[in-house]
Amino acid sequence: MQKLILGNLCARQIVINGNFQHRFYSTQIVRKSLMGLNKTEMKEILEKTHPHVASSFRLNEIYKFIYKFGARKFDDITVLTKSDRQSLSELYSIDILGNIEEEIKSKKDKHTRKFLFAFQNPKYVPPVADNSVDSTIVSTTSSASSSCGNQQNISDADVAISPMKKPTLKEQKQFNKVEAVYIYHPPKASDSFGRGTVCLSSQVGCSLNCKFCRTGTAPIERNLLASEIVSQLVSVKHRLMDFPIYMTEEERKRASIEKSFVNNIVFMGEGEPLYNYKNVKKAIEILSDGCGISKRKIIVSTSGVCNLIPDVVNDLGVNLAISLHATTNELRDNIVPINKIFPLEVLFETLREQCFKNNNRHITFEYVMLNHVNDFIDDAKRLVKLVKDIPCSVNLIAFNEWEGSGFECSSDERIEEFSKYLYKNGISAPVRHSKGQDILGACGQLKNRNENKAGALQQTEQNVATTVEMIRRNSKQPSSKK
Ligand code: SF4
Secondary structure, rough: OOEEEEEEEEEEEEOOOEEEEEEEOOOOOOOOOOOOOHHHHHHHHHHHHHOOOOOOOHHHHHHHHHHHOOOHHHHHHHOHHHHHHHHHHEEEEOOOOOOEEEEEEEOOOOOOEEEEEEOOOOOOOOOOOOOOOOOOOOOOOOOOOEEOOOOOOOHHHOOOOOOOOOOOOOHOOOOOEEEEEEEEOOOOOOOOEEEEEEOOEEEEEEOOOOOOOOOHHHHOOOOOOOOHHHHHHHHHHHHHOHHHHHHHHHHHHHHHHHHHHOEEEOOOOOOOOHHHHHHHHHHHHHHHOOOOOOOOHHHEEOOOOOOHHHHHHHHHOOEEEEEOOOEEEEEEEEHHHHHHHOHHHHHHHHHHHHHHHOOOEEEEEEEEEEEEOOHHHHHHHHHHHHHHOOOEEEEEEOOOOOOOOOOEEEOOHHHHHHHHHHHHOOOOEEEOOOOOHHHOOOOOOOHHHHHHHHHHHHHHHHHHHHHHHHHHOOOOOOOOOO
């Protein structure tokens, strides 16, 4: 294979049917981005090229400037000497991974915004010049530039496809798109600052297909890298100008995480975080020791991957939320299909054991209110029995209706009655009306907007129609809203 350099273009020759053809890639040097590396990884890399910078003091400062102060280039890291800044920037960058392709602000609730991120697809295979040819396709060079930020973990092996193998549809997509949402709760007292929460995605799409969840209609494409998860938060904070680099010297002195626009993180975006445990774990490490968000302010929500729940509590040390949504196996099998693998008995045995071992650790249950599906007083009674002895609260979430879901939100009266019953039995059961409903940024509504909606919705409608039919058949209650 001969490699030619033509100006700023690199041509690789490809043998196709005995002829030479050329493919062109930009040879713009891609510097490795330090964004998304934890301290150990950063140290390992810098030790090879800048051993004096990898000393603990300077390393800590670099780490702090990148994640806490929001440095975008080495020149922002003013504690380093000019020559260090210069030589570091020749080899590395602090580029955020991915681009925010779209930002939609809620009209109803002016603080809530949804961000559509585009991350480079590691499996992307650029089209060949002659599309009719399906012969040998070589991998891109490691210096191929990406219009979507520096994708540090992509290797030739990731993008190469074997001879005679046509790229799949997923491989043809250049970008994987996910959504993240920012929600701001204004202060209750005039002297406090309010509460800002970023809801992060952990996977592109989701494999679990919970029936009421719009996100579940997007097929799973891949796990997000830790650097892509961290980049979501860092990008949102830059959009909000919520980093000290945007402040005056005076403001910086008074800055604290309590006065930040972002002080809570929830893993409730696209995907089941425990199915991407390794990357979520690394991202949480950076969010807490780098970005300064306490683990007490981070919630990982799972639909009930029981074998990994002990790790969330003991290893990650963050708060746990369980997407419960049903009180019988029959219904949960249907609307939260992972229940077929980890039924309610297994789920609650795991939770009780963890609460017992971990000093009565608090657990949040999420319960979406579906009209005449899971909102009967009998459901409330079973719920009380299920969570007995577990220090918990149950968030009753008003279902955000979306086209094709087939479900309706319970009426205010039914939700109130349900909530009252739980309170009467000693369980805190606040009613949550999700913010960002009008921008499909609310709970269970996230989905990559480029999906083939028609097919997915049709599939969901059929599934849901069966579920609702089954519930209504078994119920003596009327099927219309109150
Ligand atoms: S509720 Fe969570 S786990 Fe279930 S489909 Fe939606 S994103 Fe996936």
